[in-house]
Amino acid sequence: MKLPSLNIQILLGAIFGVAIGLYFQSLGTENHVVQGGLYASGLIGTLFIDLLKMILIPLVLCSISVGIANLRQHQQMHRVWVSSLIYFTVTMAIAISLALMAGNYFKPGSGLQITMFENAMQNFEAKQLPLPEFFAQFLHGLFVNPFTALSQNNVLAVVMFALILGITLVMGGERFQHIRALLAEALEVTMLIVGWIMRLAPLGIMALLIKLVTMQDVVMLATLAKFVAVVVGTTLVHGVIVLPLILYLFTRKSPLWFLRGAREALLTAFATSSSAATLPITMRCATQHLQVKPEIAGFVLPLGATINMDGTALYEAAAALFIANLVGIELSFAQQLIVFCIAMIAAMGAPGIPSAGMVTMVMVLQSVGLPAEAIAILLPIDRLLDTLRTTVNVEGDMVGSLVVQKLVMNKT
Numbered sequence: 001m002k003l004p005s006l007n008i009q010i011l012l013g014a015i016f017g018v019a020i021g022l023y024f025q026s027l028g029t030e031n032h033v034v035q036g037g038l039y040a041s042g043l044i045g046t047l048f049i050d051l052l053k054m055i056l057i058p059l060v061l062c063s064i065s066v067g068i069a070n071l072r073q074h075q076q077m078h079r080v081w082v083s084s085l086i087y088f089t090v091t092m093a094i095a096i097s098l099a100l101m102a103g104n105y106f107k108p109g110s111g112l113q114i115t116m117f118e119n120a121m122q123n124f125e126a127k128q129l130p131l132p133e134f135f136a137q138f139l140h141g142l143f144v145n146p147f148t149a150l151s152q153n154n155v156l157a158v159v160m161f162a163l164i165l166g167i168t169l170v171m172g173g174e175r176f177q178h179i180r181a182l183l184a185e186a187l188e189v190t191m192l193i194v195g196w197i198m199r200l201a202p203l204g205i206m207a208l209l210i211k212l213v214t215m216q217d218v219v220m221l222a223t224l225a226k227f228v229a230v231v232v233g234t235t236l237v238h239g240v241i242v243l244p245l246i247l248y249l250f251t252r253k254s255p256l257w258f259l260r261g262a263r264e265a266l267l268t269a270f271a272t273s274s275s276a277a278t279l280p281i282t283m284r285c286a287t288q289h290l291q292v293k294p295e296i297a298g299f300v301l302p303l304g305a306t307i308n309m310d311g312t313a314l315y316e317a318a319a320a321l322f323i324a325n326l327v328g329i330e331l332s333f334a335q336q337l338i339v340f341c342i343a344m345i346a347a348m349g350a351p352g353i354p355s356a357g358m359v360t361m362v363m364v365l366q367s368v369g370l371p372a373e374a375i376a377i378l379l380p381i382d383r384l385l386d387t388l389r390t391t392v393n394v395e396g397d398m399v400g401s402l403v404v405q406k407l408v409m410n411k412t
Contacts, residue, residue, distance in 0.1 A: 006198060007260075010267050013202035014209060017271075021213025029214065038214060041207040045271075048204025051197045052268075052277045055190055057150050059280050060302045061162045062187035067298030068166025069180050076408050083404045084300050088308040091246070091396055092347060095238050095314040096340050102234045103321030104336075108227035110325040155276050156306045187298070191287075194280040201268060201281070208271040212383065220380040227322045231385055234318065235311055239392040243310075243399045250403045261289035262398050269394040273386040275305045278394050285398065292401045300404050304397035311389025311396075313347035316364045323365060323374045335368045342367040 003009070024034045071077040142160050149157035169176045169183075221228060244255035259266075265282040272278055282301055286292040320339045324331050331339065346360035362372045 006201070007263050009202040010205055010264055013204075013206035014267050014271070017206035017209030018213055020206075021210045024210065024214040025216070025218075034214065038211060041210040044203055044207035045211060048197075048200055048207070049272055049274070049277055051200065052272070052280055053153060055193050055197065055280050056155070056276060057153060057158055058186065059190045059194070059283065060155060060158050061150070061165075062183050062190060063283060063294075063298030064159060064162035064302050065166035065169060066180070066184050066187050067295040068163065069169050069183075070295035071299065079408050080296060080299055080404055083407045084303060084400065087400045087403055088304065088348075089344075091243070091310050091400070092308070092313045092344050093340075094242055095310040095392075096317045096343050098234045098238055098242070099231075099314040099317040100321065100336055100340065102230050103318050103325075106226065106230050107321075107325050108230045108318075109322040111226070112223075112326055155302075159302055159306055162302075187294075190280075191284065194284050198264070198281065198284070201264065205267055205271040212271075212387065216384060217380045221384070224377075224381055227318075228381060228385065230322075231315060231318050232388060235314055235388050235392055238310060238314060239388075239395055243392070243395055247399045247402060251406045253402065258290070258399070258402075261285055262395065264289075265394055265398065266391050269391045270387045273383070273390045275309075275390055275393045275397070278390070279305045282394055282398060286401050290398065290402060292398075292405055296405045296408065297401050300401040301397050304400055305394075307348045308396055308400060309347035309393050311392035313343050314392075315385060315389050316346060316361055317343040319361060319378060320364050320368065320370065323370050323377070324368070326374065326377070327371065329370065331368055338367050339364060 004012070020037070024031075024037055027034050029035070029038070068077060071080055141154070141156060144154055144157035144161075146158070146161040148154070149161060169180050240255075244258065247253055247255070247258055262285050265278055265285040268281045269275065269278040275282075279302060282305070283297055286297040286301060287294050317339055320343070321331065321336075342364050346363050361375055361378075365372050365374065
């Protein structure tokens with residue numbers, strides 16, 4: 001009997017994961033069957049993520065260095081670099097603008113009192129980080145001993161080292177052709193291992209979704225329903241309308257074509273809530289299903305996974321307006337402009353510092369004088385919203401690789 005395609009298996013795994021999670025939630029976490037199911041789901045889900053993280057660093061190192069070497073040979077490196085940064089900046093700016101417009105229109109949090117969440121805020125200690133210190137830590141995290149970065153899974157530092165290595169290989173010319181060939185073969189080996197890991201993807205995604213759905217705090221979701229609806233709505237507008245529209249305008253490719261090719265990566269991003277952990281599958285989808293040239297995918301996708309965070313930037317801007325409404329402060333246009341700038345900087349810089357999400361959120365709140373402790377209100381719903389914003393982050397990276405490829409090809 002022939003098994004369905006991997007795409008269909010992953011989709012079925014996601015559907016079964018949500019269904020089983022809802023059933024477990026109806027039984028309650030004290031049920032012995034549920035406890036056993038959660039334990040098994042935890043083992044399988046953790047194994048899947050660990051396998052992806054295992055191959056992540058070799059993939060980033062090889063793909064970027066080989067990609068730069070191949071692009072430089074065709075004199076395309078400058079165009080790819082500039083196009084990527086412009087695309088990342090524009091799409092994040094659109095995402096933040098959507099969040100601010102929706103927050104001003106719907107005003108989530110205006111009907112609630114912050115006193116409802118006093119207990120949660122008292123038990124949470126916000127790590128405060130001024131903007132100058134944030135920049136200092138971000139820059140310090142860019143250039144790290146490569147062996148330390150490799151051993152600590154420091155993706156941003158590995159990206160920087162790979163960029164320098166790739167440029168060095170090109171500048172060295174024929175002297176380093178054997179190293180280039182070795183890295184190219186290593187890239188082929190890592191992509192083969194990614195293919196093996198993908199065989200576990202349907203089970204891994206199902207296990208992660210079982211745990212996610214079962215552990216959701218339904219009472220807190222109901223209390224913050226308006227905020228959740230605004231964040232989910234604006235994130236979907238960006239992911240379902242804005243990014244596909246950009247893709248069509250530049251490449252004339254339909255959203256359905258993109259969805260078929262990107263489905264494995266999008267479902268994995270939703271289940272893992274990690275752009276970095278999803279990167280091996282994102283690379284596989286872009287090169288094998290979406291026909292992005294390996295040298296362009298090898299540069300744009302790892303860079304995008306570390307600095308292109310449309311969903312994260314959108315969420316941080318929406319959260320700032322929500323907390324302002326909650327405490328009864330109306331942010332002026334100038335203050336919202338500050339939120340716009342800081343949310344973009346924080347989203348781009350987040351991978352370079354410890355406890356990235358919480359620290360950068362604190363920085364956005366501090367920039368307009370909002371209480372940092374209010375982050376505690378968002379913690380119970382953060383995991384659920386993180387799934388969606390990570391999916392949009394990964395979608396933005398893949399759309400970016402297609403757009404950059406089209407721009408580069410039009411100029412050659």
